[in-house]
Amino acid sequence: MAEPLLTVANLTMKFGGLTAIDNVSWTLHEDEILGIIGPNGAGKTTVFNVVSGLYTPTGGEIRFRETLINGLPPHKIAKMGIKRTFQQSRLFDTISVLDNVLIGMATISKGIFVNSLFRRDLLSKELALNIKDGLELLHHFSDYLAENLYRRAGDLVPGERRKLEICRALASNPDILLLDEPAAGMDPNESAELMDDILKIRALKKGIGIILIEHDMAVVQKTANFIVVLSYGKEIARGTFAEVSSNPLVQEAYLGSESEYARS
Amino acid sequence: MSHSNTGIPNSNAFINRIITPFLLFVVVAIVYAIVAYESVVVTLLSLVIGASLFVGYSKIPGLKEIIKESIRKDKIILLVTGLVLAIAIPLTLRSQPYIIHILVIAEISIILALGLNFQVGSTGIPNLGYAAFYGVGAYASALLSTRLGISFWISLLAAGFIAALFGWLVGLPTLKTRSYHMALVSIAFGLVTYIMLNNLAFTGGPNGIKNIPAPEIFGWSLFSSIKIFGNAYPVQLNFYYLVLFITLLMVVVSHFVYNSKIGLFWNAVREDEIAAKCSGINASALKLLSFSMGAFLAGIAGALYAHYVGYISPENFNMNTSLQVLGMVIMGGMDNIFGVSIGAFILSVAPEKFRALADFRMLATGLIILLMLMFRPSGIIKQQIRIYATKYFSSKKSSNGDTNG
């Protein structure tokens, strides 16, 4: 029986008068990929923002394993082992690919002040390890990135940006990875590749739990073990892909909003 | 990135061999001409030649790579030669104490600019009241030594730490707010410090503090001139070497900071604070660190200034000073230690050569900042990609052809 990694109970997030997440509950287990789908504005990204600590939820609980993490600042949550990507990629544009990955290892850097000024030897050791791991990680996802370590992140094409963002998130070896629409703007080939990547993550890191927000139903179908459907902040369905996609409420929610989702 | 595709054959060994000495010669000649000659024409000419060489350098395809490459190759030689020249050249200026004075001010400006660069350049925090930290350091050190008789070396360090404390305090209220709030708080802090210095009794009000003692090294005062072969050298030279030593120390510190996790995480905060936090960076702590460390350098610079000039007043530390240092950072190149030092050097030496136009100095500073921001926001030497030494890649199969060089 897989251990629960992240448990969300009666989660609610209100922005002034608008309720972006309305009393939502679910659990993510080890080795599981949880899909969160729903039309635009359903509150999916807000779930990530709340879980990663950018907003303090106005109601409910978020537990990482046993620990209550609502209201913790983002860097502490990252340090506990929850990492994310962003719907609109947010790389550190003017610095290099390698530096982006090294920043992804912030949570495993120790004594940065002392090492920077007084213990350069320790810094060197840490850097050597970091770079070795970073290179390995990059090689898993993209040879291009691994061979262009010194390219500015801002100069990458969108597909490589997404990959770099995933590498940055994975660099600290997190227990939970939150992926916000990683396939957005990709062509079918690229999203097929992305699916492989996501499955690769699971193979690379035993026990990692992934939450995937995705509009590309093919990706969701292939990867997610379990799906929660949100609409206007409320959960309207849950289950396997087959169960969810045959649910009339889900079909209505999608058809009612945007035709784009119908293509799956 | 890789230098084999620049179109210029690497086989031209002769050019490769002379390029470093040639560069060195040109740079030294220009700098020497600007520094040592009391003539507007010479200064102007040197500046124009320097600027056109620089523009040419960035325009001619391939040249940039060649020069970069040779600088990287001959780094040690260049550094040693630079150091030797920095020590030797002032010895030739025995009869021109005023020029040595300008050089001391230039050294102090480099420390100042490096400190502001931590904040504006590396972390992307607008600090518009930086002169206040400079002032805090100067007054702290001056008061400690005139009132309590504390020795220069202790008061120098104390000035750094007191300024750092102020930096930390000023950073606190703006951690959760936007960058323009930071700009506001820093200007406000600058003005409040200025008002306080002018009105408080123990800082001497508008008259400031006089008779600040000169530093002593093992009982020997820096206000006594050195005699070599019977020639007395101006006392400014003593300070030149003292401040040179501390400036070099600060350059090394800045270099360490830049090439470490601190510098890297500062960049992350500058580029995207939210992504930085979600990567696990404690952005608030790093911003406070940037404030404190920048202020520390300002404090050190302030103490040096106070004990060098011997007299300080609030006017030394007003908004104009803040903008001047900002100009050095922006002109030199934000987040580039070498660039910032060059900016500091140019903006502190050049105006002294155009003293007839002294009235226009602040207007010129404003225009330089404005034009740089509009047309070359990266400054004279732009922020570089951090290159990690080859040793870090040794174990891996060579996937990084562009690092060895």
Place this chain on the structure above:
Amino acid sequence: MNTFFQLLISALLVSSLYTLVAVGFTMYVGVINLANFSHGDTCVMGTFLLMPLFLFATKMGWMTPLAGLVIPALIILVILVTGLWGAGIYKILVKPLLVAPRLILLLASVAAGQVIREAIRVIYPNGSNPQVFPKLLPSGGIELSGLTLGYDSLTIIFLTIACIISLNFIIQRTKMGLAMRAVSQNSDVSQIMGINIEKTIISVFILGSALAGLAGILNGTYYGIAKFNLGSNLGIKGFSAAVIGGLGDFQGAIIGGVLLGFIEVFASAYIPNGSQYQDVFSFLAVIAFLIFRPSGILGEKIFEKV
């Protein structure tokens, strides 16, 4: 009682000046999220434009018969020029830098302020020293049971209120005002709705700078002197007022301006030695707000969009 009444009038006057500056500041933040640090210097530009015009008009002998006509005409002329200046600043400086990191734009506005300030100092004859600002408003006043209400004070307060009311009308009732509000809310959506964003932003710059010009003139009138470097202080006070009221909020700027004026005048009067530290009180107030209520009095808590 008597001094209290005088203080009240001073507070209203100072509040008026701060409000006029704050309104422009807050509108820039509203439409393009720019803190324009040259705003205070635009005010001083107004001050220093008026003085030579006034001297010229006096020399030409227009003042004696027609002062009541010429002075308003001069003020309007100055306001027009500073308004145009605002449009120019947007076109030449702000617009090209909108694509750059915000830090660059902010620093550029600081530098622009410095350029205005120093240009005034070197161009204006004897510009480094304080200048006597001409008396634009009639002396004398209304006597009320031993208290004097100067005509000049009344005019300043009246003009400010008139400006605020007209501006409020523009913002609430006109198409342009609607566009400004829409752009402040969300410029992407406004674009889709067919609003000409460029035109809207320029109008905001014209309005804001015109008000700054007026504020500069009134500032000169109130204190009777003009100095090239008053702008940095005035601009920061305007910014502080806007922050206290709620940055980006028009009514907030008014509330902030009034609050700041009152804090400054009354704290200087009632705290021993207070007048030396007049500016310190305002800054303490704004820092207190940044710590405890960074969104200001009227601003709602903002959740930064991710």
